Each structure stands twice: as structure tokens, then as C-alpha cells.
Amino acid sequence: MFLSPIDECEVISVVNGCKSKPSTDFDDIDLITSIVKPITHIFNLSFQTGTFPEKMNIAKVIPLFKSGSKNDFNNYRPISLLPQLSKILEKLYSNKLNTFTKTCDILNPCQYGFRGEMSTTHALVKVVPEITNSLNKRKHSIDVFIDLQKAFDTLDHQLLCTKLEFYGIRGVAYQWIRSYLSNRTQYVSYEGHKFELLPIQCGVPQGSILRPLLFTIYVNDMCNVSKLLKFTIQRVQATKFLGVLIDESLKNHINMVKSKLSKVASVIYEVSHCIDHSSTPILYCSLFLPHLMYCCEIWGNTYVTNIQCIILIQKRVIRLIHGANRWDHTNNLFYEYRILKFNYIVELKTFIFMFDAYHNVLPYDLQQLFIKYIPLYSARRTHKFIRENVRINMTAITIPVLGVKLWNSLNESLVSIMSKYTFKRHYINILIGKYTM
Template sequence: MNVEPWLTKGLLKSCKRKNKLYRDFVRYRTKATEMKYKIYKNKLTSLIRQAKKDHYNLRLKESIGDMKRTWRILNSVIRSRSQHARYPDFFTNGDKILRDKAEVVNELNSFFVNIGPSLAKSLETQTNEAGKIQGGSKILQSMFLGDVSENEVLTIVRKSKNKTSTDCDGIDMMIVKKTIDYVVKPFTYICNLSVQSGTFPEKMKTAKVIPIFKNGDRHKFDNYRPISVLSQFSKVLEKWFVQKLDNFIEKENLLSESQYGFRSHKSTSLALLELNEELSSAIEKKQYTVGLFIDLKKAFDTIDHSILLSKLRDYGIRGIAHDWLSSYLTNRNQFVQLDDEISDSLEITHGVPQGSVLGPKLFILYINDICDVSKVLQFILFADDTNIFCSGNDLEIIIQNMVCEMSKLKKWFNDNKLFLNWNKTKFMVFGNRKTNDLVTLSIDGFLIDRVNEVRFLGVLLDHKLTWKSHIKYIKQKISKSIGILNKVKGFLEITTLQTLYYSFIFPYLTYCIEVWGNTYKTNTNPLFLLQKKVLRILHKANPREHTNKYFVLSKIMKFKDLVNLKILLIMFKARNNLLPTNLQRFFVLIPKNDKSRKKPEFKRIFVRTTLKQMCISIYGVTLWNNLDDELKKCATTDQFKKMYKDKMLKSYDLVS
């Protein structure tokens, strides 16, 4: 018999006692036996409920920081089916049905390995432009590596995340952390041999691939994503190399300002802020903007190694550094593991290593010169997420420019073995004025799908910049989480429920909130109402009860104050000239010699439209200029966040 883990021997004994009292009541049917049974049953129910609550609180506290484990515990509470169900009994690859597990893993490995080469082979390169950087400029300086020190290795290992996924040797990062003090000397020696000879260790080139189901039919290979786990020691050596590469990239200013992916001090929110500023500025000028959202199919997998190495040489990565990267990319192999079944190893001939630290950096260098293909279009990139837009007064001319420039881009994609997925590429016309519904965009015979909303960098963007679709999406996500909180609130303490708020609600509520959060109050008010509903659940309060005191007790800021804080943090960076150039240009600081205590720090620009007034370049400036001097004097963003939060919580306390 399966016994619930919170039922102790004492509670089980009490359950038997309760059952005996019930039998006595049924047998004698007296008032005394009925009262004795009911009192005992109610007391036991209360004890079991408390035991269950203590059990789950302890398990959830132990799982803090491990989201997968947290979800498993929650699923056991609400009795929902796990999202990670077992693999099916058979798979299909095209018309082929596979039942034998050994055959499945080998076919699956072959399927994953051949995705990149198959796509690259389908692209015709009509010229010998492949490998040449657009613009033709070469970096004169060369990258220098130097030696690897034991302190560098120790620092990299200690800063690595405590992941428990094991590599092909059965090693996880926790094991590396526990043993690094004993092996740091020989490992550093190996790293230096690798760097000095320009050779990446062969034993570190094997990846273990775990197929993860995405969606759709569980039997089809197409519906599985390969998750690669590389050698743990390989990651340490890669991180050391990436540090040197990043320093060289920044020193030589190699990357386009339009690239926001995998770069320090850049993020999805900053990319979206630039896009929002550009689109709203065009609307302010009564212009149209056509945005093209390009989908590249398996972009990381189709990269041609010879083209990449040629570009790296032109970027100044020559000599030993170039040899090391060439060795790093070649003779790599992988095997697939499905439960306990392991496939044969196969060589990987295309793409950058999945799951690697270095792979994303190599990709953004590979795609970097796309921004030089056109002098007419503007680009916003986040790794392979590509947005191209063009503004003007005449929509017909904009479309003509798009067609002309996209023909050049299509050729660049073909030359660089990147597969442009026309079926998933969308275009949108932005502007307040009525646009012709018959406007179409056709590039080299491909009719691009016109939409009124598109998901870009995790945010739903609509053609009127109202953010209604994105807010609706967030409401759905939060409502689902509220349902979970309602089911588990009886078993969990307030502190544990609050942890769940920060795990499952707060990320949706605040992701890129500085971009979309300052829209019309009528659009965002439902989110604030949901936030208040969550606070009442956390504190088991009456549905109509005022929530100010609960915001204070939980130390949680209200929605609008979360928006303002995120916007003010951007303004803090703008004031200290810490924003990317493409964003910093939207903010004009008043020269210091013109300043006085009464004068603002940022110049405020008069704008016509409400849409532009809600942008960070206008609203953020007003917010900062009206800020307390005490907050403006904060030396760091962490200090600013703490002081601002304290001020907001005090203001709620005063109201309540």
C-alpha cells in the first residue's frame, strides 16, 4: 500500500483510531459516539493538513533555485501530469516506423547531425563572395591569447552554475567544483598546452545529446529539440577563451551596434527599446514604417566552417588563436541518449557547437557584416533574431526599397549558407493612418505574409504599438499561475507562496516591462488587479480587502512602480553614458556648467503624439528630472533599486 510521505506512524495509528470510532458510531448510533467521532476526526484532519503543509514547505525550500524540481513538487501537489512524459514506444522518421530503441537512437542522431548540412546544401552560392566581409575592411591588429593561470581556472569554475546534468564522461559541474582544487595544476597545464599549440583537446569534442519534446506528435523526429551537454572541462577552457575574445572584440569595436545578442551591457529589452523609439519617432513624423521579421531556419546549425574561419581571419583572429578555433570546430562528434540507450557517435561537419559557451560568440561574428549589406535599411539583431525596417512618407516607395534591398540580403544569406525561411518571415506596416489593406511585399517571387502582430524577442508587437496582445498573453499566464497558487495555498506558508510568486508570476510581469508597461492605464490595469489578487492569496485575505498592507508585508512593489523602476534604471544608465550608442542618442544631457539644483538633468523634447509621450525618451526623462535628489545621488544601480523600493513601500504604508 502506498502511504503519503507526510503520514507519520503516529498519524497512521490515529487514522486507525478514527476508523474504529466511526465503526462504533455506526454500530451504536448514539449522540455520544457521534460527537466523539466528529471531534477526533476534525482534530486529526487538522493535524494531517499541517503535516502535509510542513512536508511541502520543506521540499520547496530545498528546491529553491532548481525550477525543474520545484515544478515536479508542485505537480505532485496539484496532481497534474508531468510536462516531461516518457518517450513513446515507437518513433517515425518520414514513412519509417522505428520500435527498436537501439535503432531509434542511431536514426535520431543521424537526423540531428544532418539538419545543418542538408539545409546548407540546398542553398546555391552563385558567386565567390562567401567568406568575404561586407565593406571589405580588415582589422590590422591580431588577437593575442597569453597563458592560462591557475587563478583564472579557479575563478571560472567557482562562478559556474551548479548544474547537475552530466557530460559524456558522467561528470557534472558540481563534481568539478568539489575536485578542482586537487586537479587545477594538471588541468591548467593541459589548457596551456592547448593554447600554445593551437589545438583543442580531442577528448573534449564529444557531446551527449538529449532529445527534448517540443510540441505536436510525440512520435515524430521533427518535434524533438537536441539538447547538447558538452564536456564540463571543455566549458572551463571555452570560458577562458571567450574572455580573451570579448576583450579583443570590444577593443577593436568589431561588432555592429545593431547586434544585441550575447554581449555584455546589451539585452532583449534594450533591443526592443530601440525598436520602439524608432517606430514611435516615425509615427510622430507622420511616416510609415515597414518592419520585416526574418526567420532563419536552424541558423546555428548551418554555419559553414570555412566561411566562418575566413571571416575570423579578417577580423584579426589569426595565428595561434585562429588555429585553436579551427581545431575547436573540426572533428567534433555527438551521440544521442534516450533513457539508458546510447547511439553510435557521428561527426558534426556544420554549425557551431550547441550548448557551448563559445558557439553564440562565433555566430554573432559570422552574421555581423549583414548590417553592411544595405545603407537604406535599419537593423535590430539579437543573435539570429533579425528585424529589418524602413521608414518614409510614401508607403509605395518604402515597399520598393524593401524589395530592392532584400534581394541583396537574400544573396548574402545564400552566400553565407543561412536558410531564409520565407514561410515564417512576416512583415508589418506601422502607423496611425489608415494603410492600404492591399499592400503586399513580394521578394524574388516569394509573397511575404503581412500581419498585424508578431512575436519578437519574447514580446508580442502590434502594428499600433498598443501592446494589447502582449498584455493579454501575460494575463493568461498569470491567471494560470493564480490557479496553481489557489490549489497549493492550503499546504504552504506565506514565505513559500511568495517564492512561487517570484518564480512563476514576477518574470512574466516584468519581462521587458520598461518597453510595454507605460502604455494606456486601461490596458495595464487588469495586470495590477491580478497582482492584487495574488497578494490576497499569499496572505489568505478576503477578496475585497485592501492590499496596501500586504504589498508592504511581502515587500512587493505595485505594477506601476515596477514599470517606473525599470525605466529609471535605464535613465540611470543614460545619465552615466552606459547605454549602447543606438539608444544613448535618444537622451540629451544638459551640460554641467548649465546645471543648478532647480534645473533638470535631461533636456525634454516636445512631442505631438501620446504614443511618443509614453516612450522612455520622453516619459523617462520627465520621471528622472522630477526624481528626488537623494535617489539621483545613488552610486550604483543596486543602491538605486533598494532606495527606490524602500520609498515606494513606505508610501503604501502611509496610505494604508
């Protein structure tokens, strides 16, 4: 990995990409762009010498009170503020490290956390079909879920540096990251009082730009089989994975979503008498809709009987935000605010996933699940995928099977759309149009 010199335009680009925050740091610096020339020089010196500036290693920790007794330390959440210059320098190094890991194909393809253009949906689409495919082939499936407590804060610096060197981070780039991790300090600021500086001996700095990437590299070899460690693994009927309860039918997750939606519906009912009806759709979009949408292409592609409870709660809320009676039909209510029914939301998100598959922009290991059909005797291009034959119903409702079925039935005019945004808008209009049929 080579730390090439940076220019002022690159620094300004990084600064413009940072989120604007009212908080200040140890240096109390708010305006970066006015001093871009000297800091570019400082950053280049840092990369040339492999030295991270000592003053940028200081973190201000603000204890944020949550609830309960103010005398109990456990009732405070520590918020770490790093120097703004530090974050810019980290981002510049992170960009180079990211490029290096991608170019050299270092990260495990099954690692979805903290990686650009990858999401929890991708991870779940990978896991759930693997389980159902094993069952479809009359095989056993065992998934091991490990919860690492304080994972970021207990990371061993020496072990991390050893792994970085193993992956090819050597020379000045290696010296820089060692300097970055060394001699870090923090102090607590509470009600205007600043307490003494204390050393940070392990972990990656909270709030830092490099934190997620360094941790990803640190755990990159975790999936390698080792006989050195032995654990007693507890067997459970269901477990939460990335916010979704995984079991043999996903009914536990549906019940969990139902419970959350019921609570939100009660809140909307209570406030619907106090606010104008024109404001209630905002409550729906901010409080109700996120629970419906999260990974619904994973758990919502099931029998109507399984999700009927979700559909009924959504209809109840739609009546509330319109001030309609309990037994009023909801199609015209959905149409008025252009709100999609739950089954339409699932259908839309499934098609968007398949759009990515068709345009080959999914992560590599997921893209291998979708094989395009190539006619033997026709030169005409087809948009269809090869559909897998399945034995059990649970496999039939996974995206690699049901998604392929839906995409293969799609109209050619929609398939020809190249923009995901345009495709999404067109399909939403089609779904909204069904309310008037």
C-alpha cells in the same frame, strides 16, 4: 588576435566561475582543480600549436523525453554534454576573443544578443521609440523580423572561418578555431547504451561556451543591405519580438500578459486552500511576478485604462495570498508583504533604466538617445536631460520621453546616490511608504 600564455590562476578563476552540475561527461571527470597544473600545460600547448585536443571534440547526446509517444523521435529533446576540460579551454579562448571584438569594435552596436551587460529591454527600448518617432514625424516605419530555424545547428563552418579571418582572427588563433570546428563527433547515450560516433559537419556545438559568440560574429553583417537575395515579406498587424507583441498600441501584448496572469491566478486560487498562507507569497514571486516584470517599462508605461485589467488581477492575487475577502482594500495587504503594485513596478524599472542612462552605462547607441541638459550661465551641475517635444501620445510614453520626464522630476538626494542597488532600495522604500499615506 594574440593567444597569450595562461597561468594556473586564470584556469582556477575560470573553473570557479563555472556552474556546479551533477552531470558528468565523456571523460567522467568531476574534480578539475586537483589537476590544474597539467591541464594548464595542455591548454598552453593547444594555444601555441593552434590545435584543439581531439578527445575534447566528442559530445555525449542524451535524448530527453518531453511528452506523447515514446516511439516518436520528435518527442525527444537532445541534450548535448561536452567534456568539462573542453568548456574550460573554450572559456579561456572566448575571453580572448571577446576582448578582441570589443577592443577592435567589431560587433554591430545594434546587436544585443549574447552580449554582456545588454538585455532584451535594451533591444526593445531601441526599436519601439524608433517606430514611434517615425510616426511622430509623419513618416512610415517598416520593421522586418526574420526567424531563423535551426540557426545554430546549420551554421556553415567555412563561411564562419572566412568571416573570422576578415575580422582579423589570423595566425595561430585562426588555426585553433578551425581545429575546434573540425573533426567533431557525437554519440547518443540512452538507458545505459552508447551508440556509434557520428561526425558533426555543420553548426556550432550545443552546450559549448563559444556557441553564442561565434554565432553573433557569424550574423554580424546580416543588417548590411544586399540585392542578391529576394524574399516575399508577409505583412502583419502584430509580431512577437523578444517575447513582446509589437503593434501600434502594445494592447495585444497587454492582453497576452493578462491571459497568462489569469491562468496563474487560477492556480494560486486552487492551491491556496491546501497550503499555509505563509507560503503563498513564494507562489506570487515565482509564478506571477515574472510575467508582470518582463520588459514592463516598455509596455506598462501607458494609460491606466489600458493596464487596468493587469492591476485588477494583481489585486485579486494579493487578496488570495492573504486570505482576504473579495472587496477588502489592498493597500495594507501590499504593505504587509512589501509587494509593489504594478504601476509602481513599472515606475521603478523606468527609474533604474534612467539611472543607467545618467551614469552613462547604457550601450552606446542607446546612450545617444539621452542628452544631458547643460545650463549656459550656471556652473552648478544639473541631473536633468533634454526632453523631446512629441506630437503623438504613443511617443510620449516611451522611455526616452517619459523616462526623461520622470528623471527630471527626481529629488536631488536620490540623484546623488552612486550605487544602483542603494538607489533601488531607497526608491522601493519610497513606493512602499505611499501605502500608508
